[in-house]
Amino acid sequence: MAGSRMGDLLKELYQKLWEAFGPQGWWPGETPFEVMMGAILTQNTNWRNVAQALKALKDADLLNPRDLREMPEAELARWIRPAGYFNVKARRVKNFLDFFARQFQDSLAEMAGADLESLRAALLTVKGIGPETADSILLYALHRPTFVVDAYTHRILSRHHLAPEACSYEELQSLFMENLPPEVSLYQEFHALLVRLGKEYCRPRPRCPACPLHEWRSAG
DNA sequence: GACCAGGCACATC
DNA sequence: GATGTGCATGGT
Numbered sequence: 001m002a003g004s005r006m007g008d009l010l011k012e013l014y015q016k017l018w019e020a021f022g023p024q025g026w027w028p029g030e031t032p033f034e035v036m037m038g039a040i041l042t043q044n045t046n047w048r049n050v051a052q053a054l055k056a057l058k059d060a061d062l063l064n065p066r067d068l069r070e071m072p073e074a075e076l077a078r079w080i081r082p083a084g085y086f087n088v089k090a091r092r093v094k095n096f097l098d099f100f101a102r103q104f105q106d107s108l109a110e111m112a113g114a115d116l117e118s119l120r121a122a123l124l125t126v127k128g129i130g131p132e133t134a135d136s137i138l139l140y141a142l143h144r145p146t147f148v149v150d151a152y153t154h155r156i157l158s159r160h161h162l163a164p165e166a167c168s169y170e171e172l173q174s175l176f177m178e179n180l181p182p183e184v185s186l187y188q189e190f191h192a193l194l195v196r197l198g199k200e201y202c203r204p205r206p207r208c209p210a211c212p213l214h215e216w217r218s219a220g
Numbered sequence: 221g222a223c224c225a226g227g228c229a230c231a232t233c
Numbered sequence: 234g235a236t237g238t239g240c241a242t243g244g245t
Contacts, residue, residue, distance in 0.1 A: 045226080046226085048243075053242095084242040085227090085239095086242080088228085127229075128227090130229085151226070151227085153226095204223085205223090205224095
Protein backbone atom coordinates (compact mmCIF):
# COMPACT_ATOMS: atom_id res chain seq x y z
CA MET A 1 0.00 0.00 0.00
CA ALA A 2 1.34 3.38 -0.98
CA GLY A 3 2.59 5.79 1.64
CA SER A 4 3.49 3.13 4.21
CA ARG A 5 6.75 3.35 6.12
CA MET A 6 7.98 0.15 4.53
CA GLY A 7 6.90 1.36 1.12
CA ASP A 8 9.01 4.49 1.57
CA LEU A 9 12.03 2.47 2.66
CA LEU A 10 11.73 0.10 -0.28
CA LYS A 11 11.48 3.01 -2.69
CA GLU A 12 14.52 4.60 -1.08
CA LEU A 13 16.41 1.33 -1.42
CA TYR A 14 15.39 0.98 -5.06
CA GLN A 15 16.45 4.54 -5.79
CA LYS A 16 19.87 4.02 -4.22
CA LEU A 17 20.43 0.85 -6.20
CA TRP A 18 19.28 2.47 -9.42
CA GLU A 19 21.59 5.42 -8.90
CA ALA A 20 24.50 3.11 -8.17
CA PHE A 21 24.02 0.56 -10.94
CA GLY A 22 21.42 1.74 -13.46
CA PRO A 23 19.08 -0.60 -15.36
CA GLN A 24 20.11 -4.26 -15.36
CA GLY A 25 17.94 -5.45 -18.24
CA TRP A 26 17.20 -8.85 -16.75
CA TRP A 27 16.75 -11.77 -17.44
CA PRO A 28 19.73 -12.73 -19.61
CA GLY A 29 18.21 -14.99 -22.29
CA GLU A 30 17.04 -14.68 -25.85
CA THR A 31 13.72 -16.50 -25.56
CA PRO A 32 11.18 -17.18 -22.81
CA PHE A 33 12.00 -20.87 -23.04
CA GLU A 34 15.68 -20.15 -22.49
CA VAL A 35 14.70 -18.05 -19.46
CA MET A 36 12.70 -20.93 -18.02
CA MET A 37 15.57 -23.38 -18.50
CA GLY A 38 17.98 -20.90 -16.96
CA ALA A 39 15.70 -20.50 -13.96
CA ILE A 40 16.02 -24.21 -13.21
CA LEU A 41 19.72 -24.49 -14.00
CA THR A 42 20.76 -21.53 -11.86
CA GLN A 43 19.45 -23.05 -8.63
CA ASN A 44 22.20 -22.48 -6.04
CA THR A 45 24.66 -22.00 -8.90
CA ASN A 46 26.74 -19.18 -10.35
CA TRP A 47 25.18 -17.83 -13.53
CA ARG A 48 28.45 -18.17 -15.44
CA ASN A 49 28.23 -21.95 -15.07
CA VAL A 50 24.64 -21.90 -16.26
CA ALA A 51 25.54 -19.79 -19.28
CA GLN A 52 28.04 -22.44 -20.37
CA ALA A 53 25.42 -25.15 -20.25
CA LEU A 54 22.85 -23.05 -22.11
CA LYS A 55 25.37 -22.07 -24.77
CA ALA A 56 26.25 -25.68 -25.46
CA LEU A 57 22.60 -26.60 -25.94
CA LYS A 58 21.96 -23.53 -28.05
CA ASP A 59 24.97 -24.13 -30.30
CA ALA A 60 23.71 -27.67 -30.89
CA ASP A 61 20.24 -26.30 -31.65
CA LEU A 62 18.78 -28.39 -28.84
CA LEU A 63 17.38 -25.64 -26.63
CA ASN A 64 13.71 -26.33 -27.35
CA PRO A 65 11.04 -28.41 -25.60
CA ARG A 66 10.81 -31.24 -28.12
CA ASP A 67 14.52 -32.02 -28.48
CA LEU A 68 15.09 -31.85 -24.75
CA ARG A 69 12.09 -34.06 -24.02
CA GLU A 70 13.16 -36.71 -26.52
CA MET A 71 16.71 -36.71 -25.20
CA PRO A 72 17.54 -39.44 -22.66
CA GLU A 73 17.94 -38.01 -19.18
CA ALA A 74 21.55 -39.20 -18.90
CA GLU A 75 22.42 -37.40 -22.12
CA LEU A 76 20.76 -34.23 -20.93
CA ALA A 77 22.80 -34.49 -17.73
CA ARG A 78 26.00 -34.55 -19.80
CA TRP A 79 24.94 -31.45 -21.74
CA ILE A 80 24.25 -29.45 -18.60
CA ARG A 81 27.27 -30.71 -16.68
CA PRO A 82 28.91 -27.25 -16.26
CA ALA A 83 25.83 -26.03 -14.38
CA GLY A 84 26.52 -28.41 -11.50
CA TYR A 85 24.06 -30.78 -9.77
CA PHE A 86 23.60 -32.09 -13.29
CA ASN A 87 21.79 -35.32 -12.42
CA VAL A 88 19.32 -33.54 -10.18
CA LYS A 89 18.79 -30.75 -12.69
CA ALA A 90 18.34 -33.10 -15.64
CA ARG A 91 15.47 -34.71 -13.72
CA ARG A 92 14.01 -31.32 -12.84
CA VAL A 93 14.14 -30.12 -16.44
CA LYS A 94 12.40 -33.33 -17.51
CA ASN A 95 9.73 -32.80 -14.87
CA PHE A 96 9.11 -29.28 -16.10
CA LEU A 97 9.00 -30.35 -19.75
CA ASP A 98 6.41 -33.01 -18.95
CA PHE A 99 4.35 -30.39 -17.16
CA PHE A 100 4.74 -27.90 -20.02
CA ALA A 101 3.50 -30.42 -22.58
CA ARG A 102 0.73 -31.89 -20.45
CA GLN A 103 -0.73 -28.61 -19.24
CA PHE A 104 0.03 -26.24 -22.11
CA GLN A 105 1.00 -28.31 -25.18
CA ASP A 106 4.43 -26.60 -25.20
CA SER A 107 2.70 -23.29 -25.86
CA LEU A 108 3.97 -20.19 -24.10
CA ALA A 109 0.83 -18.36 -25.15
CA GLU A 110 -1.30 -21.01 -23.46
CA MET A 111 0.81 -20.82 -20.33
CA ALA A 112 0.84 -17.03 -20.26
CA GLY A 113 -2.93 -16.98 -20.50
CA ALA A 114 -3.43 -18.87 -17.24
CA ASP A 115 -4.54 -17.20 -14.04
CA LEU A 116 -1.50 -16.05 -12.06
CA GLU A 117 -2.40 -17.63 -8.72
CA SER A 118 -3.31 -21.01 -10.11
CA LEU A 119 -0.35 -21.01 -12.49
CA ARG A 120 2.04 -20.39 -9.62
CA ALA A 121 0.39 -23.16 -7.62
CA ALA A 122 0.64 -25.49 -10.61
CA LEU A 123 4.34 -24.73 -11.11
CA LEU A 124 4.97 -25.51 -7.44
CA THR A 125 3.58 -29.02 -7.91
CA VAL A 126 6.44 -29.81 -10.30
CA LYS A 127 9.23 -31.64 -8.46
CA GLY A 128 12.25 -29.40 -8.61
CA ILE A 129 10.39 -26.12 -8.99
CA GLY A 130 10.24 -24.23 -5.73
CA PRO A 131 9.06 -20.69 -5.02
CA GLU A 132 12.06 -18.83 -6.44
CA THR A 133 12.18 -20.83 -9.65
CA ALA A 134 8.41 -20.51 -10.12
CA ASP A 135 8.46 -16.77 -9.54
CA SER A 136 11.46 -16.32 -11.86
CA ILE A 137 9.59 -18.11 -14.63
CA LEU A 138 6.46 -16.04 -13.99
CA LEU A 139 8.21 -12.68 -13.78
CA TYR A 140 10.94 -12.99 -16.40
CA ALA A 141 9.62 -15.50 -18.93
CA LEU A 142 5.91 -14.73 -18.72
CA HIS A 143 6.01 -11.10 -17.53
CA ARG A 144 3.61 -11.62 -14.66
CA PRO A 145 3.80 -9.36 -11.58
CA THR A 146 5.19 -11.63 -8.87
CA PHE A 147 8.28 -10.69 -6.85
CA VAL A 148 11.32 -12.97 -6.91
CA VAL A 149 13.04 -13.53 -3.57
CA ASP A 150 16.48 -15.09 -3.39
CA ALA A 151 19.40 -15.53 -1.00
CA TYR A 152 20.70 -12.04 -1.77
CA THR A 153 17.31 -10.46 -1.12
CA HIS A 154 17.17 -12.16 2.24
CA ARG A 155 20.72 -11.19 3.19
CA ILE A 156 20.43 -7.58 2.07
CA LEU A 157 17.09 -6.95 3.78
CA SER A 158 18.13 -8.55 7.05
CA ARG A 159 21.49 -6.75 7.14
CA HIS A 160 19.75 -3.42 6.64
CA HIS A 161 17.05 -4.21 9.18
CA LEU A 162 14.17 -4.20 6.74
CA ALA A 163 13.31 -7.78 7.67
CA PRO A 164 14.19 -10.18 10.48
CA GLU A 165 16.99 -12.67 9.94
CA ALA A 166 14.54 -15.52 10.37
CA CYS A 167 11.76 -14.99 7.86
CA SER A 168 10.17 -17.13 5.20
CA TYR A 169 10.14 -16.76 1.44
CA GLU A 170 6.48 -15.79 1.50
CA GLU A 171 7.05 -13.17 4.19
CA LEU A 172 9.81 -11.51 2.22
CA GLN A 173 7.78 -11.65 -0.96
CA SER A 174 4.80 -10.04 0.78
CA LEU A 175 7.05 -7.29 2.08
CA PHE A 176 7.64 -6.19 -1.51
CA MET A 177 4.27 -7.01 -3.02
CA GLU A 178 2.20 -5.34 -0.30
CA ASN A 179 4.26 -2.17 -0.36
CA LEU A 180 5.00 -1.62 -4.05
CA PRO A 181 2.74 -1.23 -7.07
CA PRO A 182 2.43 -4.53 -8.98
CA GLU A 183 4.48 -3.46 -11.98
CA VAL A 184 6.40 -6.08 -13.92
CA SER A 185 9.27 -3.80 -14.93
CA LEU A 186 9.69 -2.54 -11.36
CA TYR A 187 9.77 -6.07 -9.96
CA GLN A 188 12.20 -7.19 -12.64
CA GLU A 189 14.64 -4.33 -12.11
CA PHE A 190 14.40 -4.37 -8.33
CA HIS A 191 15.26 -8.03 -8.07
CA ALA A 192 18.06 -7.73 -10.63
CA LEU A 193 19.51 -4.76 -8.75
CA LEU A 194 19.44 -6.69 -5.48
CA VAL A 195 21.37 -9.51 -7.13
CA ARG A 196 23.84 -7.01 -8.57
CA LEU A 197 24.46 -5.50 -5.14
CA GLY A 198 24.66 -8.93 -3.57
CA LYS A 199 27.21 -10.23 -6.06
CA GLU A 200 29.48 -7.25 -5.68
CA TYR A 201 29.16 -6.37 -2.01
CA CYS A 202 26.68 -8.29 0.10
CA ARG A 203 28.55 -11.58 0.29
CA PRO A 204 28.64 -13.76 3.40
CA ARG A 205 31.79 -11.81 4.20
CA PRO A 206 30.60 -8.30 3.33
CA ARG A 207 32.60 -5.92 1.21
CA CYS A 208 31.78 -2.62 2.84
CA PRO A 209 32.76 0.29 2.81
CA ALA A 210 32.69 0.65 -1.00
CA CYS A 211 29.13 -0.68 -0.97
CA PRO A 212 26.58 1.92 -2.18
CA LEU A 213 24.47 1.07 0.88
CA HIS A 214 27.37 1.41 3.31
CA GLU A 215 25.96 2.50 6.67
CA TRP A 216 22.44 2.85 5.23
CA ARG A 217 20.28 1.78 8.16
CA SER A 218 23.33 0.67 10.14
CA ALA A 219 24.36 -2.27 8.01
CA GLY A 220 27.18 -4.24 9.55
C1' DG B 221 42.81 -25.27 -0.85
C1' DA B 222 39.02 -22.93 1.10
C1' DC B 223 35.07 -20.31 -0.14
C1' DC B 224 31.16 -19.15 -2.85
C1' DA B 225 27.28 -19.39 -6.24
C1' DG B 226 20.29 -15.98 -8.56
C1' DG B 227 17.48 -23.85 -4.47
C1' DC B 228 15.06 -27.79 -3.70
C1' DA B 229 13.52 -32.30 -1.90
C1' DC B 230 13.77 -35.36 1.57
C1' DA B 231 14.79 -37.42 6.23
C1' DT B 232 14.45 -36.77 10.93
C1' DC B 233 13.12 -34.88 15.23
C1' DG C 234 7.17 -26.57 11.92
C1' DA C 235 12.17 -26.39 12.41
C1' DT C 236 16.64 -28.20 11.28
C1' DG C 237 20.18 -30.97 8.70
C1' DT C 238 21.91 -33.09 4.44
C1' DG C 239 22.89 -34.37 -0.49
C1' DC C 240 23.47 -32.62 -4.85
C1' DA C 241 28.58 -30.70 -8.25
C1' DT C 242 30.76 -27.58 -11.33
C1' DG C 243 33.89 -23.66 -12.03
C1' DG C 244 35.74 -19.03 -10.68
C1' DT C 245 38.20 -16.21 -7.05
